[in-house]
Amino acid sequence: MVQVGSDSQVAVGVDSSGASSDVKPVVARSLVKEFGDLVAVRGIDFEVRPGECFGFLGPNGAGKTSTMRMITCASPVTSGSLLVNGLSVQTQGRAVKSIIGVVPQGDNLDDEISVINNLRLYAGYFGISRTEADARAKTALELFQLAERADSPVDELSGGMKRRLLIARGLINEPEILVLDEPTTGLDPQARHLVWRTLRRLKDQGVTMLLTTHYMDEAATLCDRLIVMHEGRILAEGTPPELILRIAGETVIEAHSLDVGALDRIAEHLRDAGAEIEQTPDTVHAFGLNGSDVAESNVPGAQIYSRPANLEDVFLRLTGRSLEE
Amino acid sequence: MILTPARVPYGFRVWRRNWTVFRRFALAEVGPLFVEPLVVLGAMGIGLGAYVTLGGDESYVKFIGPGIVGGYSLFAAFFECTYGSYTRMAIRGLYEAMIATPLSIEDVITGEVLWGATRSLFSATVILFVLSVMGFVDSPMAILILPLAFLGGILFSSMALLVTAHAPSFWTFNYAITLGVMPMYFFGGVFFPLERYPDVVRELAWVIPLTPYVAVVRELVAGSLSMTTVWGLLYLVVLGAAFYYLAVARMKARLIR
Numbered sequence: 001m002v003q004v005g006s007d008s009q010v011a012v013g014v015d016s017s018g019a020s021s022d023v024k025p026v027v028a029r030s031l032v033k034e035f036g037d038l039v040a041v042r043g044i045d046f047e048v049r050p051g052e053c054f055g056f057l058g059p060n061g062a063g064k065t066s067t068m069r070m071i072t073c074a075s076p077v078t079s080g081s082l083l084v085n086g087l088s089v090q091t092q093g094r095a096v097k098s099i100i101g102v103v104p105q106g107d108n109l110d111d112e113i114s115v116i117n118n119l120r121l122y123a124g125y126f127g128i129s130r131t132e133a134d135a136r137a138k139t140a141l142e143l144f145q146l147a148e149r150a151d152s153p154v155d156e157l158s159g160g161m162k163r164r165l166l167i168a169r170g171l172i173n174e175p176e177i178l179v180l181d182e183p184t185t186g187l188d189p190q191a192r193h194l195v196w197r198t199l200r201r202l203k204d205q206g207v208t209m210l211l212t213t214h215y216m217d218e219a220a221t222l223c224d225r226l227i228v229m230h231e232g233r234i235l236a237e238g239t240p241p242e243l244i245l246r247i248a249g250e251t252v253i254e255a256h257s258l259d260v261g262a263l264d265r266i267a268e269h270l271r272d273a274g275a276e277i278e279q280t281p282d283t284v285h286a287f288g289l290n291g292s293d294v295a296e297s298n299v300p301g302a303q304i305y306s307r308p309a310n311l312e313d314v315f316l317r318l319t320g321r322s323l324e325e
Numbered sequence: 326m327i328l329t330p331a332r333v334p335y336g337f338r339v340w341r342r343n344w345t346v347f348r349r350f351a352l353a354e355v356g357p358l359f360v361e362p363l364v365v366l367g368a369m370g371i372g373l374g375a376y377v378t379l380g381g382d383e384s385y386v387k388f389i390g391p392g393i394v395g396g397y398s399l400f401a402a403f404f405e406c407t408y409g410s411y412t413r414m415a416i417r418g419l420y421e422a423m424i425a426t427p428l429s430i431e432d433v434i435t436g437e438v439l440w441g442a443t444r445s446l447f448s449a450t451v452i453l454f455v456l457s458v459m460g461f462v463d464s465p466m467a468i469l470i471l472p473l474a475f476l477g478g479i480l481f482s483s484m485a486l487l488v489t490a491h492a493p494s495f496w497t498f499n500y501a502i503t504l505g506v507m508p509m510y511f512f513g514g515v516f517f518p519l520e521r522y523p524d525v526v527r528e529l530a531w532v533i534p535l536t537p538y539v540a541v542v543r544e545l546v547a548g549s550l551s552m553t554t555v556w557g558l559l560y561l562v563v564l565g566a567a568f569y570y571l572a573v574a575r576m577k578a579r580l581i582r
Contacts (some may be wrong), residue, residue, distance in 0.1 A: 073424075074581075102425040104418075108422040110419060110422070112417075113346060122426065125426035126427055
């Protein structure tokens, strides 16, 4: 706790223009989370910069949700330090929670009251006055295209509408940091794109965002920087293009076949050509080559092609291709 | 510290949420509020009462009146803070939503206790109104039953939330009612004077939190206060504080990991 405080001073001092907007939205140092014998987060360090969208990727059980829950003060820190806008989550929880907005993964809207009352009462939890809460609720409903449903019961909304209402609710305190846990899981493509548009607009307005997602396209389109977590540790950190180039290269050659012999021959040929190979029972991935090796590697009974590397390749290279749960 | 006056305004934000929902369904709630105690007064007081002789010339239906105030204060708080609170906590995820705001779990439980106490107050108000219309209230002192009902409600709500904190499902509450609430209702001095019991049992009956509450209600209705009221109030306050503290601690253990 003591060195926590001094860290924060350093963090503030580095950007020492003095304005509060230069304080790092999130600074984690040697952050650990344990549940009894289970270590969910094993001493991670990261910093989130003002105004960026920062992504947490990783398979289930990687420790991203535990990390997010510590940031939102829903779960106590086991050890290490965690500062949100220079405030300690351990000792200044109320202050931290008043400047962040949380969009949970599950729908925990209040379905005993109307759409607009969800926003009004939630604003009330922040101590926002009734008139102000009412004004903000109405503005938010307009912004999120829910104004026509203001007086509907929540359970009459579609999945996409509920998700928009959850985001609107998370913004009701005009937070400096918005924390989103899998914001588009379960939505249809139209609703996803609407949510993405909303989030990009918020980013343009300078809202810092923290995001967990299992969708690599979502991470690639929204995140300025991201970390890939696995088994409680951070395996890589960077911008999406940086990570792709560093970990998966420019091009990936991919071969599919149910004939293991054919796949073995393809893998051998590509390895000889200098590629790094990852092989599963029906697929070969080759990294570090360009597309010109495709044709000469082909074997009857297999499909082979090259494509640009993407974030999914990064994710799978780092966290492995097998299901670990 | 959890028991600070500074907590109350935060708890009130949670109270307001429950009040908003209650107002929506108020019409549906008011009917039963009147009907239930009338049924008990009618069946037990007038039906059974015809066969019951008390010491003085007091009618049985008049005797059980204050007991019904007590019983329904208990029921109102208990149902609100078991079935109601469990639904909000485990089914709707509202506690989780609330503690993502500046509210802490302590604030949420405080708000729930204040709301349960309000439900006790509503019940006591309705029954007291019925009793006074029927001419069963002897003293204007009876108006003090209203703040007493709020105090008793804090105790009963805290006890209920302690059960809720350990409940794996709604079934738990059925056991709590069979093993806890109904015995309190039948042995807490609602339906017959404690003097009926052998001495040892009479003393033991005071362990039941409903007993002092009903005893104080009786004295207020009659307008004759004794040391029973002093000790009764003290007991309610101490027990209320203890159960409130326990309820907060156990909820915290359940929800904050």
